[in-house]
């Protein structure tokens with residue numbers, strides 16, 4: 001008899017219940033009995049999952065609760081192993097390699113997606129998004145609640161700036177938290193899957209939003225759907241990792257949940273641009 005496809009939702013704080021409701025409404029993928037959504041509050045629960053969703057909420061609170069539940073390192077290992085993971089809003093912050101505007105003293109990140117986000121870059125707003133690659137031509141309702149803004153797409157070479165084993169760095173007054181390197185200490189640097197921009201906001205979202213920052217990645221870097229320079233990136237994928245600054249779980253639109261399952265979870269390594277396992281840089 002077919003078994004369920006189990007998608008964990010990190011259930012420490014934030015909108016985890018809403019994600020679970022969306023996931024259980026998805027049709028059964030071929031070869032599985034149904035999609036089972038489970039609340040993840042321990043490393044044991046995480047180990048039972050095929051995929052993970054990190055909800056919106058408060059990234060500092062989620063990271064602190066994960067640390068207290070001894071989940072930070074299992075989550076980092078999960079991301080390092082290239083397991084399918086989707087972070088919405090606060091979840092996007094946790095999956096980012098760098099986060100600006102973090103709390104004093106730095107905050108814990110998991111890393112995995114090679115971007116720098118700025119916390120609280122958006123206010124509260126609903127914007128119609130074009131996300132043709134993942135959702136088709138009809139606009140997606142983008143619900144933003146003090147959401148992170150993607151400030152920079154980072155180059156793999158920037159990783160060397162992070163001392164091995166460091167949890168966070170807070171250089172100067174800018175307060176930039178940095179995820180620890182994905183690789184174990186002394187291990188060769190992993191080849192990174194390409195970043196794919198999935199949705200942008202064409203115009204600045206309001207007076208309180210920061211001006212678009214310059215990207216560090218040169219034009220020659222191969223980034224599919226590279227947006228115009230002044231567009232705000234609000235959804236992107238790197239391999240099996242997906243990040244959205246808005247909250248699809250707070251809408252009735254299930255297209256992004258379906259996309260996560262179809263591409264990040266069930267897609268082949270070739271579909272998601274994962275480098276071959278034996279690749280070294």
Ligand SMILES: NC(=O)CC[C@H](N)C(=O)O
Nearest residue numbers: 056057058059089090145
């Ligand atoms: N809606 C959200 O998830 C907000 C994220 C929040 N501003 C943070 O920094 O974690």
